[in-house]
Amino acid sequence: MARIPKELVDHIIQTADIVEVVGDFVQLKRKGQNMWAPCPFHNEKSPSFSVNPAKSLYKCFGCGKAGGVVQFVMDVEGTSYVEALKYLAKKYAITIEEEEKTPQQQLEQNERDSQFIVSDFAKNHYHRLLLNSEEGMSIGYGYLKERGLNLATIQQFELGYSLDSWDDLMKTAEKAGYDKKYLEKSGLIVTKTDDQGHDTGRRYDRFRGRVMFPIHNISGRVVGFGARTLKRDDKMAKYLNSPESDIYHKSDVLYGLFQARQAIRTEEVCYLVEGYLDVLSLYQGGIKNVVASSGTSLTEGQIRLIKRYSDNVTVLYDGDAAGIKASLRGTDLLLESGLNVRVVLFPDGDDPDSYIRKVGDQRFAQYIEKSSQDFITFKTTLVAREASNDPVKKAEAIRDVLNSIAKVPDAIKRQVFLQQTSATFGIDEQVLITEYNKLVKAPAAKQASGNAGNYGNGAGSANTGYPPSGTARPPARPMSDEEEAEMLMYGGHEATVEVLGAGVSFQPAKPAAADDEDTPDVLKLCEREVLRLLVLYAGREVDPEISVAAYLMGQLGENPLTVSLYAEMWEICRQELLANRFPDARLLAQNERAEIRSLITDLATERYEISPNWRIKEIYVLNEVDLPKQACDNAVLRLNKVHVQRELDICLERLRHPLPDAEMFEILGDIKRLKELDNELAAMLGTVVARGT
Structure with missing residues (x-):
């Protein structure tokens, strides 16, 4: 990434009018020397968001968000510092002279840009087919309508349909002047090979006869597609996704985040679901702060994306026991990253999409509010019920829960979770503490054996506020004046x-x-x-x-x-x-x-x-x-x-x-x-x- 000279950074900052920039997102009203508005980062009725034009600063006295004009763009758009500067430079027609790229760098940039262009073309082509072709209207649009989606939602997410043809997209793109190699690089067309893996020279569309779900990056550019077949064929995958490419890395993308980001900030929570239709049904039902991992295991890159907008995540689990167990492992990553994780479990056989269509928008919202519980409590109750009266399974379940508690960075939360686990399993709290300390000291000892005696401070350990087994517990109170x-x-x-x-x-x-x-x-x-x-x-x-x-x-x-x-x-x-x-x-x-x-x-x-x-x-x-x-x-x-x-x-x-x-x-x-x-x-x-x- 090119470095922007300090003189140009200062020029951009001094040129940008914070009232104009903030005014693009909220309606400001003057009161005294400052401008005021309801905060764009959280829900409130009385304005506590203040902009000081003279100092070019903003501050919300409700949620604490504060900074200058660059920080505001970073906060509201979820961009990096350099991206925010470029946003302001574009707004005020300031040219940023980037360092001259090497021929290799320029080639790589051209390759990525070309893939973005053909992906956008494909998205528009599929969307037109869904709404204007006979096959798209009868099969694709008919399916989406049957699933309860209206035209506004279809257009908001730019849904589409691919004809049941081997080469419809390829021929249409070539006719429009697009190079076939970029269709191939972005995964839109596939090369046919023989039994020995040799290129036969034949190319065909990857997506055929499927409802198309464009996947946008955080800037709103299409980077890939998810596609659902409507055929009843056990040999054919129900969902087919774009392969990894120069512009699409599935571990760094969340479906629906582009549409949900502002709502996540405002509501101060992100609802995490599994599938495309879960996102679409909830968004249409008024729950706009919802994203999906698109059926893949949750990754650190996806978690970093969520943290840009909120520290609170509520995972909406399908009422399927096997699916829940698979999801539990990914949820530990959320805890480890410092997010506040809550869980909602739907009745057996239901997922968020089916349940909201069954009970309606209002009852669905009431259900997730009433049924939400913190993740550790949920997991503890779940594994305790499964362990039942089997001592071996119970011991394994306890260790499983302790492993999750060890992922929580906050010491006070860990202490509360240990107390709750003790009560749920009916086991002495001190026994749990002893086992916990063994668990967290093991990786610490491997990394730094000299620090093994310093509980909570060794490398890889998690400070619970408890000493190792066999030592006196520190007083659970603030220091007195004398001690200080x-x-x-x-x-x-x-x-x-x-x-x-x-x-x-x-x-x-x-x-x-x-x-x-x-x-x-x-x-x-x-x-x-x-x-x-x-x-x-x-x-x-x-x-x-x-x-x-x-x-x-x-x-x-x-x-x-x-x-x-x-x-x-x-x-x-x-x-x-x-x-x-x-x-x-x-x-x-x-x-x-x-x-x-x-x-x-x-x-x-x-x-x-x-x-x-x-x-x-x-x-x-x-x-x-x-x-x-x-x-x-x-x-x-x-x-x-x-x-x-x-x-x-x-x-x-x-x-x-x-x-x-x-x-x-x-x-x-x-x-x-x-x-x-x-x-x-x-x-x-x-x-x-x-x-x-």
Whole structure:
């Protein structure tokens, strides 16, 4: 893929109007300085989706989606960063000069493009035959109508029919000027060979006398076909699919995803079924967030596609015992990828298509809502019932369930599932935990035997929150203040305090490997506030010829922040200043890293604004925009005060342990100095000192 120069990326971002881009998908209404609309990513009645035209940022205060104009296109279209840039460039007529391709690369691109073209031609040809030919209307359309599909659904999914002829498509395509070799490469025609496998020179259509289901990629281009025969012939496969080609890789395609993607985002769940008609019947019945694996085992590529639109999947199983067992194995992949998996089982003999036609749209929707259950509970109940009173089968069933639980990345969910499994099988929970730890430690030991004793942290293991068998269980509660202080103390924090002319600067020494989860919330908030002022007001002057950015950098130094993401963002801003540029929130929000894009958007987005009616009534409110120096001073002082208080807490905690006299007196001296500094900072902030002496 060609690399787009940074200068061109910046030009695209600065040219794109976020109000115009977002307005292509939702109807925005102005309220104050921002534009508002119902969120395009989830269901809501009251608008909580805000667009800030000045900063070119969007944020939903309901679901949390946020970012700049490029991120919006990525979110709403499910595209990559480069694809989103190309989308914007096309919208604003900006030419992207791609690197010159090698002859081989150009040939490969031409081959793929030609296959896309002939596949689109075939789709249109089959669709015309279905609706306009005598054979297509009587056989193909008659079958689809019998299955309950209306014309709108047929047209929405561009269904078709292939004539019961050896060479109808091939002759029609050749007459239209298409090269036969691309029909062959895309699997639309087949080469006949003799008994020795030699090419006889004869070509014929792959699909004959079948209802055609075009398979679209995520961009809506046809990459292949599924085809159902209407003949009663046991020797003939009921369904025939396109073979793998340069443009069709069945493991990376989900039938119906192109039509369902927006509904999956809005409903925040993807319904996964097996067949084409399941998708079509449910879509027509109002359940538009449905896709199919097209009868193949679920793959990692297909799961990645689902995750682009939702973390929630509900698998709709046919009421067929053999089919359920086969599907269970693929569903473990969903768990392993971190998706929240639920299951609906239909009555024996029914599949989603037959059941919705039997009970109707409304009762079907009620059924899947009432019958939905989490996958582990479903699997546990299923295998427990099958094991019945057979001890050997029961032991195998338990291990099977534990294997599925081990796929779940979330430790709390795993703990709940273990408790549920214990209750379902009537087996002691601690026995299950012991067996579970044996199961997860085995692959860990193979990969890193030295880490075998670190439960939940070895390579390949899954952290359940339980220790290995035979060890004491950790307390199932948050750390106390004393435990947190002790943890901080042994982390080796030391402080250097300097009183500067204009204020107080406190530079904590960084621990060797700081963990953001160990950083107290109050410190995170103070660091976040400093970073917010830096990002939003970098170029604003606090004094003549002194910018907010220069002022904060001068007060706090090069590395004042302990939260890793904040520290990284601080360094990005510092590098911008060293390059004689002020950090620009609009450009920073387009960073290729999602964590940074999200952080910048959160820093730059406020849910509430001062009412314009206050100005009409001559009520004026001074804020940080009017008083940048005061806002910066307060943020720096609060950050320094938190550091002082943390060090003071550590010193007080150390006194609770037996110490040599010399060390105790040294700590008492530190406490006295830190309390004086704490009082000085409180006075500067105008706050009341309420700490013990």
